[in-house]
Amino acid sequence: MKKDKLKDENTMPYRLISDEEYEKFKSKAPYNALDFDEYKKKGQVFINSSGDSLSFLQCHDIDSLNEESLNILKARFNLNTEDLEGKFDEATHGAGKEINRICTLISSSLCAFLHFSNVSESNPITINEIEYNEVHFEVKNKVITNSSNMDVVLISKDENKDIKTILFLESKFSEYLDLSEDKKDISSKYDDEYRKFGLFKKYYDFDYDFDKNKWVLKGNDNREAFFEGVKQMISHYIGVENFINDGYESIKKINQDKLKPDCQVLLGEILFSAWPDEYKNYEEEYKKIYEVLNSRENPKENLIVLKNLLTYKELFEDNKDNSKILNEKIRKFYKYDI
16 A cells, blocks of 8 residues: 555544543444543544544554553553564555554554563463464464465474574454455455365355355355354465475574474464454364365365364453553453453
């Protein structure tokens, strides 16, 4: 996207949210999963001109967006994370242009950044009995003609700082609530790759939509599901395969000499599970995705797909050791027990 166009889109006027608008937003999904009452009272929540998005930023001026966004998040959430600026730069300057969204209240990039940015050797996080002590954001892997951007990448090191495990995570806050379409536009270039997964044997169809004049991915039983998630996870799998094939080079900060020969690479997905019915729907879809990904022809031996979805709640509220990574401001904002 050209800078001038991007600037026009992000300098749209934001204004303080009114009491009436606040009451409306806080009672409906996805905003009902957040506690932003404190910020509303302090005059720190702004609404866009379309009346459909809330932000901590009043003016999204692309020329000052980076410094302003980081300062806002530091102030709102008392952030003092080790190498905060470096992690923020990773999280916001990938191909996904997350800098444009990270200060919106329901941003997935904000959710991932606030939850994982404090991970370090002094603040490790444990997932499925593996302790991770390094984090990266928006790691770019090549996929056919495009790229896949992994929201969060966690690294587990042993006492000698040798890398034992790398976990790639796709993160979603509320995107999976959208079941408005029963199919997903997709490039025909993926056809051969999809067939290598046996994608069309049980659960999915790859068909031509003459109304859209595009190829689409859909369920073979006309079910409603978040098919964008299906597409993303398959793209991520191909991207992680290429990451292994290319010698782990897409994470620039990895010390290649510290990679253990038997380093295990994991791929999974983490969701904010505040909406039980919609979460259950996508959890059922993830089971299909898991089966499909594990049907891959000639898979990499050290690439493992997590069998179950992860949730922010189980990692950061139910797990009391992990919950210590989050300060009180973050736990309150996401309505965790404080």
